[in-house]
Amino acid sequence: MSVNIEILSGLGAKGPAAIVVEAQGKRLLLDAGGALHSDDTITWANNLDVDAVLISHDHIDHIAGVAELAENVPLYCTPLVAKALPHNRPWHPLPERGTLEVEGIIVTTGQAGHSLGGVWLHLAVGGGVYYSGDACFESRLFPFDTPPKAVIALLDASYGSYDQPQAHCVQAISEYLYQPLAFPVPETGRALEMALWLAEEADQRQLTLSIDPVIRDNLAALLALPATLRRPGLDHSIRSLLARQNACPPTLMLMCDRSDTPEQWPDHHLLHTGYLTPDRRAELAADQISWQRWNVHLRASHLVALADQLGATQVVPLFTQLANNELNAWHGLLGERLCTAQRLSAHSRLVTLSSLGSFA
Incomplete structure (x- = not known):
């Protein structure tokens, strides 16, 4: 053939x-x-x-x-x-x-x-x-x-x-959590697992957190799938996050990426975790945003x-x-x-x- x-x-x-x-x-x-x-x-x-x-x-x-x-x-x-x-x-x-x-x-x-x-x-x-x-x-x-x-x-x-393990990435991102941060992310990708991690970090560090409603909806959609279509042992954490109220104003914000610019978020520093467009590479070079990969x-x-x-x-x-x-x-x-x-x-x-x- x-x-x-x-x-x-x-x-x-x-x-x-x-x-x-x-x-x-x-x-x-x-x-x-x-x-x-x-x-x-x-x-x-x-x-x-x-x-x-x-x-x-x-x-x-x-x-x-x-x-x-x-x-x-x-x-x-x-x-x-x-x-x-x-x-x-x-x-x-x-x-x-x-x-x-x-x-x-x-x-x-x-x-x-x-x-x-x-x-x-x-x-x-x-x-x-x-x-x-x-x-x-x-x-x-x-x-x-x-x-x-x-x-x-x-x-x-x-x-x-590139061959750095995820644990290295998570540790590097955690070092930014001393300041108000906004994380623009693809709504059906890393957003879902970053939401769980940020909720844990916010609790440990006594920080306030806001999760975009679209990301919440996608977590609910994941939870509605057969259990074999997600990693085991996380259902309780997902349910707890979905029941959690968004803080206002939040220290940490996880939001759907809508081509956000630093000017749109004067009270938060933008931290990107994935692909950077040419405009964002220019913002990074000018120290207007930060970047650390999440695998x-x-x-x-x-x-x-x-x-x-x-x-x-x-x-x-x-x-x-x-x-x-x-x-x-x-x-x-x-x-x-x-x-x-x-x-x-x-x-x-x-x-x-x-x-x-x-x-x-």
Whole structure:
């Protein structure tokens, strides 16, 4: 069986995700990412011809390009991710963890450890094609499921060769908590686990706290899912946080990221924990904001461990720079498995699916 893959966007830089897998006479689009910056445009959707679209999760660089696609193209995503689709866009449900057939191709999904409703995707063609979407082993709330074997691995490498553990990040952020802080965060991603952590820190330090109502709603949505779709032992903490009243005025604010600027929050210092736009990089350089990563992507050693578990012979690091030192680092980490081509193919037998377990 022949499989051809074209990475329309997301190779060689942090950018919108859009990958076409062609097999069995069908073309499936994995993710439909939109521009990361308001003044950018996407071109990957121009004259695109696909039979179906599979969406891994609801962050803009993976879903905001759906508006560029014809509405008659079947689109698959989990019910929680469907809330972020354009109004009245038809969709078909992906399981949060399970298997279905899309255009005659067996697709397996599992929890990706990154966001509410987010999944990885495995296509049972050509020895197996695995796409992580955005993934993380270190989430306090979201589990990561062991995927089936795959000869081709399209993996989230947003952090490049960075390999600091989450405990280091949490400790570094805690050192900022001596001052009034505002944390702008993606509402379905790190926001949920940061809410639990900040509630604990606020209690220990006798600080006041406010959690954005949208983030509260998403925590309630997580709690309403089957218990196996979240890490064990946290339900009581989630319920306690949901019952907690927002302080006014708060010392600590966890809020949905709405392109906030320092001028909008004169009484709080903005602390960012993820991707910085060019404007925010300028604010950071001018000491107007602070930044400390909270891990929500695969760090380098975890990416290699995932490639090993998959048994992949071709590994493509996505959403990261692939030049100079970073490229050398990936050569050192992945050796002959490293693939940086925009187009790749595989010829192999159909994979046999194994039952899902917990990898991290």
